[in-house]
Amino acid sequence: MGLNKGPFVVDQSVSVDDPYDRNDPDVISIPTPGDSEEVLTVDVCVKQPHKTQVLLDSMVQVAVRATLSPFPVNVTFVVEYELERNGTTIASITNEMDYLAVGSTPGVNGRHNNFPNFPLVDENPNQGNNTYVLRCTNFSPNPSPFITIGSRSLKASLFEC
Template sequence: MGLKKGPFVVAQTFSVEDAYGGTGAITLAADGDSEIVATVDVCIKEPQKTQVSLDSMAQIAVGGTPPPPPAPPSVASDPVILNVSVTFEVRYEILRNGNVIATINDEMDYEGVAAGRHTNFPNFPIVDDNPRAGINTYDLKVTRVSTSFVDDIFVASRSLKATVITL
């Protein structure tokens, strides 16, 4: 008896209870920091007859220093001092064998609070029509691009799933 020739799934998932640096959370402490946050390996026998459907998500939590109080009148026209929101930009990439095959750049603004905020990069589905024969390693990579009034960015719960479909 052999294996059915239907789709098969490979996944790596992490559930993190405390998004703000709890066990399993990954810290991106400085602008430019990046980490591979999930990885799956897929073996492809017939690349011309195979597609790999990739689904991913990541919870991004931000711990920040609230913006300073309003400036005295002598510096009231300085836009940096008057900034009352927290801004951060994160790049979210899917890689195949170390090469980027999809990217999302996301910049978010919100009112600064001492307790932090979090958001989810929702399912980021793509189809890889060109996998290579042999083992293909797919990575989910998150990069802290730039921030304003942000101490740490945490990558908390996250998942990468590959569904291999033979045509």
């Protein structure tokens, strides 16, 4: 078996200059533990689910700012990344990071991390329209640093075999 046609690709991406800029409408804030935000969405139409695979690729830039004291402090944050199909989680990764304080400005301590490619092959898409969502949830311990989502991308490649 081979590909009948080349892959069909749909994607969404957002590019942000400063992931700490709360006034930028493209920056997503998830400041409180337990908060969850839909980061990106793509729709894929599947005609023959038994002959179709959907390859999902994603990337998220997570920025963390702690203003928990008058001076820079060490920060622990936890973010869960989920890929959903039609409202059901099909994959998730939880990322816990400890950052040492940086900088010398009182009350400002910022770091950011790119969560690299989160690839997934969906071998069981539903027939019809499938909505894929990349969601991020703040599971940081209290007191939580302020977490924002900057640049990000979600791409779905549809392969018919």
